[in-house]
Amino acid sequence: MKIKESSLFIQSSSLVDFKASNGYLGRFANRKSIVFGTVHGESDPSNIFNGDEMGLFWRLHPNKTYKAKEKLVRFGKANKERFTVFVAARMIGEKLPLAIIGKSDKPRNFNSIERLNISYFFYSNAWMTSEVFLKVLNDINKIMVSQKRFIFFFVDNCSSHPDNLKLSNVTVLFLASKYH
Structure with a gap:
């Protein structure tokens, strides 16, 4: 992009008719790390969250390991x-x-769960359900109400995530599924 020669008046110096060349402006922009770019709309990363669940097989042995050659x-x-x-x-x-x-209503190793900053739920197969998801979102909404924050909360689109959610301080947005 070619910059036109411009005439600048600088009061603090004795220069009355200063003309900056393209080279001067280019070097100045380079020295001050000034770049030409697109202006984007407002965004507030402090109010954008993402949530996802994962299954943790805590007693599953690895299917790959180092071993002696030719040994099973x-x-x-x-x-x-x-x-x-x-x-x-x-x-x-x-x-x-x-x-x-x-899976357990009261797991033995969680007898001090109040000290941990977690919520514990139980279900027969330990999977996420719509009821648990709604409870988790209501807890998040309570946190945001107490902080007087309004947030966007991205989750994946699965059957345990109902789409008819009405929360005061949390707007749930579903990520597009690659299978639809």
Whole structure:
């Protein structure tokens, strides 16, 4: 892009008729890290969150390992014992309390769960359900109401995420599925 020669009047110096060449303006922009670019609309990354659940098979042995050449390694039957963790975080780092879904109503190793910053739910197969998802979103909404914040919350489009949600401070947006 060619910059036209411009005439600048500088009061603080003795220059009355200063003419900047294209080279002068280019070097000045380079020195001051000035670039030409598109102006985008407003955005507030402090109010954009993403949430997703994952299954954690905590007793499953790895299916690959280092072994002696030509030797067969066996661990026995694969243990499918799992729990589901729902993780939600802000675009620039703030993390919301974890939600864990297990099989047991009162797991023995969670007897001090109040000290942890998590919510625990139980379901027979430890999967996310619509009821649990609604409880988690209501908890997030309560946090945002107490902080007087209005947020966008992105989640994937799956059957356990109902789409008729009416929350005061959380707007749930569904990510497009690649299968639809």
